[in-house]
Amino acid sequence: GAAESGAAMLPMDMYETENEVVVKAAVPGVKPQDIEVTVTGDLLTIKGEFKTETDEKDEKRAWHRQERRYGSFSRQVTLPTGVNTEACQADFENGVLTLTLPKAEEARVKRVQIQSKQ
Numbered sequence: 001g002a003a004e005s006g007a008a009m010l011p012m013d014m015y016e017t018e019n020e021v022v023v024k025a026a027v028p029g030v031k032p033q034d035i036e037v038t039v040t041g042d043l044l045t046i047k048g049e050f051k052t053e054t055d056e057k058d059e060k061r062a063w064h065r066q067e068r069r070y071g072s073f074s075r076q077v078t079l080p081t082g083v084n085t086e087a088c089q090a091d092f093e094n095g096v097l098t099l100t101l102p103k104a105e106e107a108r109v110k111r112v113q114i115q116s117k118q
Contacts, residue, residue, distance in 0.1 A: 010046065010075040019108060021079055021101040028095035029068070035097060037090055042079045046097070048072065081107040 013024045025046055027035060035048040049072045082104035089100040 009050075009069045010073055012046075012075065012077065014077065014080075016080055019103055021081060021083055021103065023077070023099040023101070025075070025097045025099075026095060027097050030095070032092040032097075035092070037088075037097075037099060039079070039083060039085045039088065039101070042082060043076055044079055044099070044101075045074065045076045047074045083107070 011026045015022055023044065027046075027048060030048050030050055034051065035046065038045045038047075050068075050070045052070045079101065083101035084104050085101075087102045091098045091100075
């Protein structure tokens with residue numbers, strides 16, 4: 001369906017470090033203000049819209065190829081762990097959206113210090 005093709009054109013990497021989850025999504029040709037990122041529980045949603053360069057009314061075009069997709073897209077992924085939505089950070093550079101999602105306090109591994117009585 002249309003939703004699947006929309007998801008397919010949003011290649012995404014996700015990895016986890018000790019303190020955060022990092023998501024990188026390739027959204028070439030999209031302006032940051034056309035992207036909406038939401039986190040609900042452990043579900044991350046990236047929505048946006050690929051805008052066409054010109055409107056049809058400009059000129060009649062005889063397309064030979066039209067492989068670049070246009071229109072809205074939406075991609076949902078389940079996060080591996082709870083994150084602190086208050087402290088999430090989004091950066092956009094060269095068509096790549098990077099989300100840095102600090103792990104929620106309870107999701108972080110707590111290291112117990114062992115006291116040795118020497």
